Amino acid sequence: MLAKHGGVPIRTKPWVPTFISSEEFDDMEKSYVMRVLEKKRVFRFYGEGLQDSEAAKLEQLYRERTQTDHALAVNAGTSALVSALVGAGIGPGDEVIVPAYTYIATAAAVLIARAVPVIVEIDETLTMDPAAFEAAITPYTKAVIPVHMRGTPCQMDEIMAIARRRKLAVIEDVAQANGGSYKGRPLGGIGDAGCFSFQQYKVVTSGEGGMVVTNDAELQARASVYHDCAVTFWGVEPTARIPSFAGENYRMSEIQAALGLAQSEKIDSVVARLRKAKQMIVEGIADVEGIQLQRVPDPDGDVSYSLVFFLPDGQRALAFSELLSAEGIPNGTIHNNGFADRHIYVNWDYVLDKRGATPNDTPWNCASYKGNVQYDKNMCPRSLELLGRAISVSVHQSTTSEDCQDAIEAIRKVAAHMAQAENGTSLQNQ
Numbered sequence: 236m237l238a239k240h241g242g243v244p245i246r247t248k249p250w251v252p253t254f255i256s257s258e259e260f261d262d263m264e265k266s267y268v269m270r271v272l273e274k275k276r277v278f279r280f281y282g283e284g285l286q287d288s289e290a291a292k293l294e295q296l297y298r299e300r301t302q303t304d305h306a307l308a309v310n311a312g313t314s315a316l317v318s319a320l321v322g323a324g325i326g327p328g329d330e331v332i333v334p335a336y337t338y339i340a341t342a343a344a345v346l347i348a349r350a351v352p353v354i355v356e357i358d359e360t361l362t363m364d365p366a367a368f369e370a371a372i373t374p375y376t377k378a379v380i381p382v383h384m385r386g387t388p389c390q391m392d393e394i395m396a397i398a399r400r401r402k403l404a405v406i407e408d409v410a411q412a413n414g415g416s417y418k419g420r421p422l423g424g425i426g427d428a429g430c431f432s433f434q435q436y437k438v439v440t441s442g443e444g445g446m447v448v449t450n451d452a453e454l455q456a457r458a459s460v461y462h463d464c465a466v467t468f469w470g471v472e473p474t475a476r477i478p479s480f481a482g483e484n485y486r487m488s489e490i491q492a493a494l495g496l497a498q499s500e501k502i503d504s505v506v507a508r509l510r511k512a513k514q515m516i517v518e519g520i521a522d523v524e525g526i527q528l529q530r531v532p533d534p535d536g537d538v539s540y541s542l543v544f545f546l547p548d549g550q551r552a553l554a555f556s557e558l559l560s561a562e563g564i565p566n567g568t569i570h571n572n573g574f575a576d577r578h579i580y581v582n583w584d585y586v587l588d589k590r591g592a593t594p595n596d597t598p599w600n601c602a603s604y605k606g607n608v609q610y611d612k613n614m615c616p617r618s619l620e621l622l623g624r625a626i627s628v629s630v631h632q633s634t635t636s637e638d639c640q641d642a643i644e645a646i647r648k649v650a651a652h653m654a655q656a657e658n659g660t661s662l663q664n665q
């Protein structure tokens with residue numbers, strides 16, 4: 236009998252820890268951070284010991300990991316996106332295409348760069364639909380931000396082909412997919428720039444932090460200028476090569492960098508454990524009738540901390556979710572789950588309302604903007620429909636085979652019950 240109806244739940248132990256990143260903290264993080272304190276050198280650009288900067292080491296690691304020529308450490312993923320956009324020459328008058336399902340920061344970064352975000356549908360991969368991207372291109376479009384949501388690589392072949400044909404910059408948002416790849420290429424190293432976040436909810440953390448990687452020397456120089464309003468005065472390359480302009484202060488501290496370095500050296504090990512666990516659950520439920528697994532463009536490159544499957548409609552998804560929770564496997568539908576999820580465009584209030592810090596100065600009413608983007612809550616019905624019937628279960632690097640078996644058993648039990656209920660058997664008799 237289902238736990239919801241008084242039966243024995245499959246699982247009573249807690250499911251997985253909230254964080255992937257900080258669960259890995261050990262002596263390595265401690266020693267890396269202590270090294271900075273012992274050096275008494277916490278400011279990245281302090282002239283003494285510039286060669287031994289932890290931020291410079293972190294950049295070197297990300298160049299190697301993403302097979303790119305340049306990397307810029309910054310203080311957040313949002314800062315990375317803004318720096319990359321400004322670096323790519325995006326500004327007032329320009330439109331940038333973003334998916335309907337991403338953290339609000341992606342759209343906010345476009346606005347901070349003084350450009351206008353254009354919101355497009357996702358598909359059953361839960362990432363940007365390449366056809367929707369192409370259909371949204373206008374004479375004002377300058378860039379697209381594919382977001383590798385929940386560790387799932389985007390359909391990069393299709394997106395890159397469209398972007399190259401239409402001469403648009405591609406800024407990958409890798410905030411949720413550090414350690415992932417697409418057809419053997421590291422995420423972040425495929426587009427014109429890749430942007431990482433090291434906030435605690437991500438795969439690796441430095442508390443707060445971010446990284447831009449690129450093969451474009453001009454983009455790198457402009458992003459560097461933007462990440463520090465005085466960077467040209469520190470005498471560091473590559474900013475000397477271009478005329479300076481006003482930037483923000485997005486610098487990363489040496490303490491953040493040291494923490495990020497220890498964490499980032501563990502990514503491959505963490506991702507290998509995540510993949511093993513997710514693959515086991517996927518194999519265990521692949522033949523279950525009535526549910527459909529999320530389509531993952533390159534399963535080998537999936538970071539694999541998120542297991543998602545679809546029910547035929549939102550009502551069944553809510554019912555399934557409740558029954559699965561009662562069996563001891565925490566989960567949720569992604570949309571209509573009782574809270575205003577900031578990852579779904581309908582909850583991006585200041586974007587939909589075109590609201591800036593002051594009424595007279597927004598990217599939408601800026602004199603150089605000639606487009607006419609419109610927003611409303613029903614603009615991406617397919618995205619809402621998909622997210623409303625998607626059920627997500629978190630996978631963690633500490634997930635054991637027994638944990639996987641519990642998840643498989645619980646999902647199979649609930650699916651079997653739902654199938655029987657569909658066939659007319661009374662729920663009470665189960």
Ligand SMILES: *Cc1c(COP(=O)(O)O)cnc(C)c1O
Pocket residue numbers: 310311312313314337338340341382408410411432433434443444445
């Ligand atoms: C977390 C996140 C960001 C922003 O990163 P911060 O470090 O919090 O600024 C951007 N995009 C996506 C998809 C994210 O998940």
